[in-house]
Amino acid sequence: MRTRWLAFVGAVLVYLIGTYHRFVWDIQHVCSQVHGTRFDPATRSGDVFFPISQRCNTDDDLVPAFVNPTTIALVILAIGATIVAWSTAPATPEPTDTASGEVEPTR
Secondary structure (H helix, E strand, C coil): CHHHHHHHHHHHHHHHHHHHHHCCCCHHHHHHHHCCCCCCHHHCCCCCCCCCCCECCCCCECCCCCHHHHHHHHHHHHHHHHHHHHHCCCCCCCCECCCCCCECCCC
């Protein structure tokens, strides 16, 4: 049970890391001054939520390369862990009288 929640929280955190790198006030300044690359406005990806990208040009992206594959892998892990947890969960047992071991009638 912990695996699916850890994978889900991990996917959210990695996605937030990507969105943090995506939001810049002046992309031309960040590309040229901080990253030392030229800015090409034709490569702007627009407002898409996945895959996360903020391109300076065709070769350079402000979002780290690990963000999209890691997000996908963690979401798949969370879904797989949920499926395994649901398929291996024990059936709910019938309520019994603990003193005599007899099954209580359902009301």
